[in-house]
Amino acid sequence: QSVLTQPPSASGTPGQRVTISCSGKNSNIGSNTVSWYQQLAGAAPKFLLNSYNQRHSGVPDRFSASKSGTSASLAISGLQSGDEGDYYCAVWDDSVNGPVFGGGTKVTVL
């Protein structure tokens, strides 16, 4: 069971906006910057952006992040077939003095 809670799946049609939530506690999301990762089929994960919307090189601004209290979210606007994959949130957790991940959300483009 993951420390951070994400929905197992999310879906949308091409062009739609999809939002993925990530829920935690005061010791993690409530206190620190949340990072988001994309893992396409058969590939290694890749850093997308963090909750300050600092994007990794080449990540389009269709991807945006936000954080409020002990929850964070990743939004994908203008959904494309190439966005299909698994998305993970992660954050430093002060209670374990180390990073923790969410269980991942599988995004499907219908």
Place this chain on the structure above:
Amino acid sequence: QVQLVESGGGLVKPGGSLRLSCEASGFIFSDYFMAWIRQAPGRGLEWIAHISGSLDIVYYADSVKGRFTVSRDNAKKSVSLEIDSLTAADTAVYYCVRGPTLVQGLLADLWGRGTTVIVSS
């Protein structure tokens, strides 16, 4: 080219040991923490260890503490993960990553392609 390349994975019998290595290029290696993250088949990501550039900070997840040892050689721009007393639960793809860089709000901003460890008799 900024990249991380892992090696050392393979098929190992339960109870055995393995040493994974990661070679870095394209950035000032000693300036960064380096970490290992693993992903069991069909499962999510698990941050298992990291080490600071100055070698004075080492972290292990509770799930691997006592069996895993992370080390680095800044002169060779490499980081290693020694795994002892392997069990089937250690079967996973092991990723070498750069980070965390907390002052910049980053955890793992650069990933290798991973190396696969299979524990089976």
